[in-house]
Amino acid sequence: MFRLKENNTTVKTEITAGLTTFLTMVYIVIVNPVILSTAGIPFDQVFLATIISAVIGTLWMALLANYPIAIAPGMGLNAYFAYSVVGNNGVDYTVALAAVFVAGLIFLILSLTPFREKLIIAIPDNLKHGITAGIGLFIAFIGLRQTGIIVDNPENLVGLGDLQSPKVVLALVGLAITVILFSLNVRGALFIGMIATSIIAYFTGFLSFNEGIVAMPHLPEGLIISNPFSAIGDVFQHSLYAVVFSFLLVTIFDTTGTMIGVAEQAGLMKNNRLPRARQAMLADSLGTSFGALFGTSPTTAFIESTAGVAAGGRTGLTSVTVAILFVVSAFFAPLVSSVSGLSAITAPALIIVGSLMMGALSDVKWSEFDEAFPAFLVILSMPLTSSIATGIALGFISYPLLKLVKGKGKQVHPLVYIFAVLFLIQLVFLPH
Incomplete structure (x- = not known):
């Protein structure tokens, strides 16, 4: 079924690779x-x-698709959901999930057509890199705020927190442990770092397991979106067009880029093309649509899948292993709830994931101002406005404007001009 011999792999290797991927993304x-x-x-x-x-x-x-690529709700998109869509727009989370669901449906339709690939080609590379780096900076900033390392400052908006606070010290210790594990290339460094910090928190009295460790999985609210037509109506009623577009845009870039990167590492690309690309691209759109029904932000292909590829994973059997381990993890909700209640344990992961996403900065053409400034605007505005959508909008508006001033208007894809006008209308005339 998975063509193991054709891909020069074995059942043992694939299961080991699946366990490796799971540990890096759990x-x-x-x-x-x-x-x-x-x-x-x-x-x-x-x-x-x-x-x-x-x-x-x-x-x-x-x-x-028979690929060793794992899908799960993406970092950055969840922060955008919580702090920008719900926080800044003042809408209920059920309405925000409706926007995710609609974005998932559009994503599903686009994945069945060549438009998804055309859109990726149309968007300037520097804007893609700027969006990735900006989201990384935003995520890291959230992690620093959650731990108390960065706090409110009436004179300068933000300032350094109390480094003698026990919780801040615990967060710094957790961050140090995880950074050291990462620097030593330890697989599952984020997860192991959380475990180590949890052990320290437990013995220092910050962490307790009053609700136990294992329990039967349950959904307190069942299906949050039970009527798809109602979800579409909510998007129109609250004018969440820019939100849907932002979810769509970021997910398309993030997932497609990750898929290509993992496939190249695994040697699965054929003549610079990804075989069974359409089947692969349906995975994240389906995950996004179904995830919204139950209560989570959009899914994406996880770059942590490269860890499994490095361990020898070459087929879908690696991904099946990951999926089975996710099912097993569903029975440990009380344990996860206790650990997640202490930001010192979870925030270091946000900071480190943010730093990894900042690697996109190296690909920005800083020597060309008309390319660099729009990317800079995206990167700067995301954390300062607490809005990924605003950052994307400013980048899309400034990019074609600078190109026109430089006499390079013909180099800009017509879709970028369309997006620029739509974002300008959204920023000036629509509530955000």
């Missing part, structure tokens, strides 16, 4: 509920919704 079942619960969604709801969306997306990738 932090998402802790961090995602932490972030989305700040938007009002019950923790247990997000916890199980995260696992459901990961299992659906990853199994589709495994069984239909």
Whole structure:
């Protein structure tokens, strides 16, 4: 079924690779509920919704595309959901999930057409890199605020927190442990760092397990979106067009880029093309749509899948292993709930993931001002406005404007001009 011999691999190698990938990305079942619960969604709801969306997306990738790529709710998109869509727009989380669902449906349709690939080609590379780096900076800033390392400052908006505070010290110790593990190339460094910090927190009295460790999985609210037509109506009623577009845009870039990167590392690309690309691209769109029904932000292909590829994973059997392990993790909600309640344990993961995403800065053409400034505007505005959508909008507006001034208007794809006008209308005339 998985053509193991054709891909020069074995069952043992694939299972080992799946375990490796799972350990590097299992932090998402802790961090995602932490972030989305700040938007009002019950923790247990997000916890199980995260696992459901990961299992659906990853199994589709495994069984239909036969790739060792895992799918789960993406970092950055969850922060955008909680702090920008719900926080800045003042909408209920059910309305925000409706926007995710609609974005997932559009994503699904685009994945069945060549438009998705054309859109990726149309968007300037420097804007893509700027969006990735900006989201990374935003995520890291959230992590620093959650730990108390960075606090409010009446004179300068933000300032350094109390480094003698026991919780701040615990967060710094956790961050140091995880950074050291990363620097030593330890697989599963984020997850192991959380475990080590949890052990320290437990013996210093910061962490307790009053609700036990294991429990039957449950969804407190069942299906949050039970009527798809109502979800579409909510998007129109609250004018969440820019939100849907931002979810769509970031997910398209993030997922497609990750898929290509993992496939190249695994040697699965054929003549610079990804075989079974359409089946693979349906995985994240399905995960996003089903995840929204249960209560989580959009899914994406996880770059941590490269860890499994490095361990020898070459087929969908690796992904099946990941999906099975996610199912097993569903029975440990009380343990995850206790750990996630202490930001000192989870925030270091946000800071480090943010630093990894900042690597995109090296690909920005800083020597060309008309290329560099729009990317800079995206990167700067995301954390300062607490809005990924605003950062994307400013980048898309400034890029074609600078190109026109430089007499390079013909180099800009017509779709970018369309997006620029839409974003300008959204920023000036629509509430945000």
